[in-house]
Amino acid sequence: MRFTKGHGTGNDFVILPDPDGELELTAERVAALCDRHRGIGGDGVLRVVRSAKHPEAAGQAGEAEWFMDYWNSDGSFAEMCGNGVRVFVRYLMSNDLATPGPAGLPVATRAGIMVAQVNDGSIRVRMTTPRVYAGSTATIGALTVPGVAVDCGNPHLVCNLHDGVRLAVLDLTRPPGHDPAVFPGGVNVEFVEPAEPVDGVDGHVRMRVHERGSGETLSCGTGALAVGAVALRDAGLTTGSIAVDLPGGRLIVTHDDDGVWWLEGPAVLVATGEVL
Numbered sequence: 001m002r003f004t005k006g007h008g009t010g011n012d013f014v015i016l017p018d019p020d021g022e023l024e025l026t027a028e029r030v031a032a033l034c035d036r037h038r039g040i041g042g043d044g045v046l047r048v049v050r051s052a053k054h055p056e057a058a059g060q061a062g063e064a065e066w067f068m069d070y071w072n073s074d075g076s077f078a079e080m081c082g083n084g085v086r087v088f089v090r091y092l093m094s095n096d097l098a099t100p101g102p103a104g105l106p107v108a109t110r111a112g113i114m115v116a117q118v119n120d121g122s123i124r125v126r127m128t129t130p131r132v133y134a135g136s137t138a139t140i141g142a143l144t145v146p147g148v149a150v151d152c153g154n155p156h157l158v159c160n161l162h163d164g165v166r167l168a169v170l171d172l173t174r175p176p177g178h179d180p181a182v183f184p185g186g187v188n189v190e191f192v193e194p195a196e197p198v199d200g201v202d203g204h205v206r207m208r209v210h211e212r213g214s215g216e217t218l219s220c221g222t223g224a225l226a227v228g229a230v231a232l233r234d235a236g237l238t239t240g241s242i243a244v245d246l247p248g249g250r251l252i253v254t255h256d257d258d259g260v261w262w263l264e265g266p267a268v269l270v271a272t273g274e275v276l
């Protein structure tokens, strides 16, 4: 089985080409591939399959030739991955499997069609509209942090830190506690602190994330989208751009004048090989 390894701001993936949907992928296989000691290592797997050849995506085949079949490193599925979709597009283009049209390159996901626009090193993706829908809390040990639930196609809990608590001290080696009544399918939890102003954007924040199914990662694109949406709202802005700094690098979230939400950042392929 051929594979490619890639990452977006340090959120890393094992990419498996499977154009005709013939691979027998199981949760155990995915977890073994993502194992950082005994496997290739990754926060998740991106299976590259033709939409027409995958039962979950056949209905999108008229709009997008390729389906990003995303799996978390524990073998669970997720609806969407904001870093993964950029890496997926980089893979398609590097392997001459797709070329963006004038409007961009559509990719089918479990959260719907995302359209990517490629600009040399960085790729920006038209995302689903983030929906802030409830208040909730996250707990880390004795610390309870209020936050808001945000649906980005997948579930997020965005928690702004208060009372002098800094990002650097948070122990994210274990999943933060969350309310299962608000998040019956689990949740990705983002912790956020303000950052100094930077040129060219309307706001700047720093975040760390504990991802459902993958643990703490260096970056989460949909998490950045959720955080950017909350930061714009908190700044009283309906449109604008937020720079979101994560341990693995910077992502830019934009809500433009046409009401479109964009996520922009790098996407890098680092190696190819053969799984034995």
Ligand SMILES: N[C@@H](CCC[C@H](N)C(=O)O)C(=O)O
Pocket: 011, 072, 077, 078, 079, 080, 081, 082, 083, 084, 154, 155, 188, 211, 212, 213, 214, 217, 219, 220, 221, 222, 223
């Ligand atoms: N790292 C991703 C999100 C991957 C899915 C997430 N762990 C979930 O289960 O929803 C991103 O860049 O968005």
